[in-house]
Amino acid sequence: MSQAQEQETVREDGKIRSVSGPVVQAVDLDARMNDVVYVGDEGLMGEVIEIEGDITTIQVYEETSGVGPGEPVMNTGEPLTVDLGPGLLDSIYDGVQRPLDVLESKMDSAFLDRGVDAPGIELDKHWEFTPEVSAGDEVEPGDIVGTVEETVTIDHKVLVPPTFEGGEVTSVESGDFTVEETVVELDNGEEITMRQEWPVREARPSANKKTPREPLVSGQRILDGLFPIAKGGTAAIPGPFGSGKTVTQHSLAKFADADIIVYVGCGERGNEMTEVIDDFPDLEDPSTGNPLMARTSLIANTSNMPVAARESCVYTGITIAEYYRDMGYDVALMADSTSRWAEAMREISSRLEEMPGEEGYPAYLAARLSEFYERAGYFENINDTEGSISAIGAVSPPGGDFSEPVTQNTLRIVKTFWALDADLAERRHFPAINWNESYSLYQSQLDPWFQENVEQDWPEERQWAVDVLDEEGELQEIVQLVGKDALPEDQQLTLEVARYLREGYLQQNAFNPTDMYCPPAKTYAILTAIHKFNDEAFRALEAGVPVDEIADIEAAPRLNRIATQEDWEEYVAELKDTIETQLREKY
Template sequence: MLNTATIYGINGPVIYLKGNTGFRMSEMVYVGKEKLVGEVIALTKDMTTVQVYEETSGLRPGEEVVASGSAVSVTLAPGILNNIFDGIERPLEEIAKSGGAFITRGVTVDSLDREKKWEAHITVKEGDFLRGGDIIAEVPETRAIVHKCMVPPEVEGTVVHVVPDGAYTIDETLITLQLNDGTTKELTMTQRWPIRVARPTHHRFPASTPLITGQRIIDTMFPIAKGGTAAVPGGFGTGKTMTQHQIAKWSNADIIIYIGCGERGNEMTQVLEEFSQLVDPRSGNPLMDRTTLIANTSNMPVAAREASIYTGLTLAEYYRDMGYDVAIMADSTSRWAEALRELSGRLEEMPAEEGFPAYLASRLSAFYERAGMMHNLNGTDGSVTIIGAVSPQGGDFSEPVTQNTKRFVRCFWGLDKSLAYARHFPAIHWLTSYSEYLGDLSPWYQDHVSPKFVDYRNRLMALLNSESSLLEIVKLIGSDVLPDDQKLILEIARVIRLGFLQQNAFHKDDTCVSLEKQFLMMDTILYLYKQARALVTMGHPMSVLKSENIFDRVIAIKYDVPNDRLEMFKQYHRDIDAFYQHVLEKNA
């Protein structure tokens, strides 16, 4: 018999139940006649507090609240990919069929299609002893991803019955286990898992492999590891969403979970339309074949916005347990923090900095802590990489969400308003950004790209830092009074900024660039700097060097050298040598 109670008070999405209800902490409940979904968030012997994940207009004291007997959980089974959910894993397509364009209150739809039959290949036989995480069946979920149905983490036993290969729904029994206590348990393709509990793993690996995105300023200058964490902070219009789109499309992650948390409805509509049209460059299939979207727009209830982050995390961990590399795009964690602030205010908790709750830092750390490269219970290796956009008001990076996020992520891609307005994309500023993964990933770059890769990257950063110092002098006294060697640094830094850091997402060769091409571009730029510096040392003025047009030719490498014609870089070395000889002869 499930516990019930009656509503005593209502404060926005928060409702209060008087007396000892018998409810449990974090239990899911159904509120009122429309059975709105809620979660128990506070308990005392005299009062139970529930946050409701739907609009509470029209609720009245005295209406009944019914316990579900379990925590807020998601359904894990084939059908998650190529789907769009709201913040508590209700498919928007099914909601639209029953309630139209807007989510109606109390709508009850199954998270996944329970009628569809999936072709299952059973991978175990009678007599096998199975532990939590072991794979029992493989199901082609999409053209890109094979879904691996697993034993729930807390279950182990001996297989006593197995069905033959064939088509089954997600609720039909595939195998029967005899547990250690003698009872039997039927396993289907479906698991349920509470969203606020991390799924167990065997152990965590240190960062050692980069998530390759094809974006030069990320892969070369500020790399992120598989299983790593990154923040993308930036003001309005600086390109947070577009940066995440590029990573989602081009990174070497197997699966993308995109969480639109509190974003504008028109922006989420654009995301949904664009993602459904994108083609996966690796397979030629639609990108949605390996993508799940969680849409929780700004006009949806704040409590569901707070839950959407955990829903996406749990889906990601489930695919990680199968041995896949998963990348989460959380856009944006600031809206999630604002939902925490609103709920905290409703609960009359003591506010901390800028009204955010005192536990903001611990919630952020718990979120990012669930990332990692893991050795799973079934012996496979998988990773969850979290890339969280941060939307500081007015682009102020000193506000609490940005500052607390910096404490828990190891990669910080600071977007700059002036770069974005100058049409320099990605607008990641090289002086405010950093990556703590560079040292961890250096051995990988040495083994897989070139032993010189990290050295070249550091030399480019040194030139950009020198440019920053020189520009302060130029502001005061102008560039004409600088010596030629410093004018050369300014010119080479311009080549680095325009020819290497700036990238055109709409150009077929520049939208995604291999690490090999990135290395050859650095090599060419630094070779030009070496030869030009030799000429300047001999006394040749920068005005002569700039008249030769070689600097602009090197900037155009990103367009002029196709990704499948990397041998053309040798010609650029010959052109730089010819430029060197020509200047020598001209001024002999």
């Protein structure tokens, strides 16, 4: 809704009483909680967050410098909503869904003035609407009435708004329409357009939330192989500065097998968001060959943008994700980072003089995090389709301290935990995910999919790798005390096998065009090759072959080169035979 449209619904003016950063108090304002208001002579957008007697407290989504007492406050009588319809994809928004490219053209500058507004989707653009219903058909809330080719990748499905009653179709049109023109009329007088509005803090309705059974394949070996996430699952990526949170999310956004990507840059550094905004339009979708932006919606709220808009940007992102879920799509939402979101809540809470919780965060921190992650899931929609939202949130604990409140409260909610490690990053081990601290609670429900679509012994191979890595972690403590040579030969050999697991399996080169994406079948093949080396090596050891001779065979270093082979199937088959031949020649 544009500023001009919203001001038409103004109920009553109030006046500013006081200003404290993004928090403004107004008097004589007839308002309800979460109403959108326009503050001051410049009409800065804000939201009602507290009402006490005649005093209304507002969080303003723009910089408030220069705003003073006595200036007017205008209420729209509507909550903060987003525009939903064709045009959401291949778009870049700020935290309250203002399209940045449109604002830039209005300002003729990359630096935006205050009080500038624009609708979330283009209101005058024409779209080719193809009906999927006919006159006389009965439709219900959420039903699909037609399609629009939104991008070269995605067909946008026009839905009966969930707030409508539904009824019999009396008129339906095909052809070019703007998003505000009626395309379907019902017998009860309801007119369906291609545009909907939805309050960002309210979850869109669904028929049923189901247990997810299919993985969100990421193409990252350590994620798919050891710590998978389900389509409709939740994951957290905590890590200190420089450990690779943003890069991991970029890889997920590019390679995850979701239909739609919603990327929310929440309070991150401006140079990182600039890189995303510059790079994403040029990236190719590996699954279709089309531009990646054709299935992506970006929400950019950098650390120098107003703090209040940061608090709302994750709600904007999850609402857009729910809209595409209602169409039957699988959506992956990246929130980078929820720590900056929590910091915004902390700042607003302190200005409201609320009782602080742990480390100054508001007492409702855990509740807000739960509300966000609970909107993810695998759903049966009200129109009998099925769709999913996978929510992946980066967490930026100060100093890498995972015991701080945001990380701990997130841990209680999500079922997949990918812990990034600064020490691994310093050793140039990427992705720098610590396999000893990470976990996934989706493994048992996803194993049947991997067994059916990859290999039957997928769970056994994964467990073998976990056991070897666990044993290596215990042995490394001994090695640091007495040295590797003091260990028995079988334990020395275990360390050698674990080294190939770390270097050839867990590490992945994001700059290598072959290794940047690893399908599950290749992930499995690399693991089985290392397992083959393990089995043959221990047979040789039992036959009396020294560990040094086992480790020195010519074929062993080739385990680290499987990932970069385009013809990896033939390479792995030949390598297994070579390993067996070379080791058995030793005895």
